[in-house]
Amino acid sequence: MTLQYLDFDYSEDDLGNGTLDALASVLPDRQAALQTEAEQVLDWAHTEFGPAQALEDGGTWHYALQCTQETDIAQGVQRCVLALTLTGSTQFCLALMERFNTDAYGV
Secondary structure, eight states: OOOSSOOEEEEEOTTSOEEEEEEEEEOGGGHHHHHHHHHHHHHHHHHHHOSOOOGGGTOSEEEEEEEEEEEETTTTEEEEEEEEEEEEOHHHHHHHHHHTTOOOBTO
16 A cells, blocks of 8 residues: 555664654645545554554554644645654564555655
């Protein structure tokens, strides 16, 4: 599956754990499609790697998801801004990038 809205950046900490950050901004008529895409990523992670749990608590992966409404001043329209951050083992991050055909920046 190729992602249409989420474009991930990758970084890694000193322990070898990875972080994938994506930020997407869409007009209201595309909000449902964006949310569905984020849900597909999270459903895949849960199915393949079990429930989300912080790495420091022994988990394999974890996430933070935030969706806000903002006004585009230049165009005078509302936009949905979705931020998705996934943290996990290197194995988790590489598997996610392979599954969703993404070449995350920083890899």
